[in-house]
Amino acid sequence: MILSVFLGIDIGTTAIKLGVIEENELLYTSELPLQTYGDERIKYQDGNELLTILQAGILAIPAGLRKKIMRLSFSTAMHSLMPDNETKQIFLWSDLQAAEVIEPFKQTSLAAHFYEVSGTPIHAMSPFAKLLYFQEIKRYPEETKWYGLKELVMSFFTGTSTIDYATASATGLFDLRKKQWSNEILDYLGISVEQLATAVDTDQSFEMLPAIRRLFGFSSDIQVTIGASDGTLAAYASYYSTGRTASLTIGTSAAVRQITKTAQLDQEKQNFCYYLKEDLLVSGAPSNNGGVILAWAANHLAEHPAEFYSMLPDLLAQTEAGAKGLRFWPYLNGERAPYWSNEIKGGFYDLTLEHTRMDMIRSVIEGVLLNVRQLVKLVASDQELSVSGGFFQTPALGQLAADVFGNACYYAPQNEPIFGLYYLLEQPEMMAEEIQQAYLPNLNQQEAYKQIANHYFE
Template structure:
């Protein structure tokens, strides 16, 4: 498929990102913050507000560029669910209302069986867990229709609330092998297939509603491709632009992913395995604790939180590997892989009067990476990594990651979901970027981190 001008829309849990691409070149990009509502347990976005922000963001694209757009597609966050009750509450992966329900379900034989069917870990993040809780608590009528972020966007642009296979395969309701909603899982929940959205492959095209074309100044022949989920697309962008099948993304949260042609599941590890396209799947392990932990540390320990990332190279140069024996467990947000424990707590360990504020900051950074090192060992042991996400906005953290993991790390600007969408649809011929940064581990520092990692979380 040859695209003229492509508009990619990436709706995450903290922001909407827009990117206009032509012939592999980014013509325009913007980032629009999103607000999350709720409390310690309940986490949701307002779908009406989300669409209002998205509409304003598209209209802010220069008219000359908008007029050239011929196709749009979507990357959306996984595990969202929205009861179709008119309130447009989109419950996010971070919503923990289902924590108690899913812990009880984990003790049953069906837990491992449903994991094998869906490829989705049995955890409160999943759509399955949330529906289980809503059904048990009778929070909504039994005949309620259930949608998510992807369905909201598709209905807005095409008039049809449809979900793609990739996003559906992260719900815990989808049969990964049959590529359809699992009748067995839906029966267990007491839900009919008609209560969920229609399914479509990730490259399925639709005609855009004429009134949307008129509103945004798009061509009347503009088409909509349904797209995929942000995690699978980030992995695909990394694979496509760096040639590495293993990738690490650290944004607010983090995930290590492997691009594969076969279903890879492990009952003990509870890694995920999600559909991307007819010959590719994405397997991996997620962490709750990525950039959100550095943001917390910057707010409480940095002299100037706004310039924290700028100062990281200086901070790392002034402090020692291992932060003078200070350890930091980054589980301020509970944890998914490898523990799958919402109640896990974090904190400083072996803290003494001799430790400085800089030692504390370094230990926070090291703690985040040493925790992710466990996921690298699970998913991509001894493999070179493509790295992406806001965490790597300073090269010093790319180098530190290489030192901690002991493998080469490759960073390219195109390692983002919007480029994953573009590559998925156009399949352009790419030469691996000469401009990408390559971080080679320092053997002495890696040896030190390998030693530290042995009992860091004991």
């Protein structure tokens, strides 16, 4: 099988990552930071600025390599919403403008029904919630077209405003089973299908605009394939490269994901379930509170913040499981699954004069992992986990995670959306699996954390 020289573009909420891949080998990679604007409530990116940064990133790829690229595709962050006007403001998942209107909607029978139809949790992060808010306050003209990150880049490269099924299925506006925009959800919001982009499958290809092709010095044979969303592609990268259906990523935030063939939804805890390809869905649960909480602890609890991560192995060796009964709720950033609340708060519980700084730091780490444990039990109970993210680059934290979850954790650095794109579209023959590190639960520690978890968040 002849594989394309492939350019994957991953547009996240903090950076654009580019990767040129041939025969499973990463030939070129770069990362370009993105600016988020707004305040505590409003979070958006500037679409015009994003396209300028993306252009500069592509032009930085050596010209000879650019000429060899035969396929270009996109991974984009989920839950973005952009009114199609000159400002090109792209409201991100972290935008909380809709928080006040979505809370009363949650109490209606329609909330449960729309969740069942779309597979998208009812939360302020979703385009459904944002549209509900914008429609209520009449901020934009009635005829406004509503797009997002994927439509922005597809319009730039191909001249067509299109969105893939995976990204569409995370909007709260899409019928997961029928694979089309939900008329009943759109009717409730008072918008029409014509105000949204055309939705196509994740492997749909388009011709690149000639002017854009010439701008970048691409071959006349290059194809633009629409791709999918970052969360589904991260899950697929893990699945394709390791064979494990369950994966966990802990970076700034965290998410547990499961590759599945059938829709798996829980009305109470509201895990998500999104489309990936014709025969595969991705079910999962996200947390706002991963590495961001450790960064907070480093800045505010550690004696020497710069040495925080290097001192953790010694700290964990010198303290005991459960931090002498000290509990830490990690909800400093609100929380998505399993609570779906912007009002939930974090803090220490059962703190006494006997607790030391080291106990406090250990309890912060345990609180983060015990919260993620709830998501693991919801999505991937009793399964091996393919794990990735900066958290697992510290072996002591990887071992602690395995002990807390009671699941074997295998560090797989290839859990990147760009590789997910490559595997999804090129279907290469995989090399022998290479695992950098395996973390197997210590049975004594596992049992200790099982007991601790029983009443930790009560």
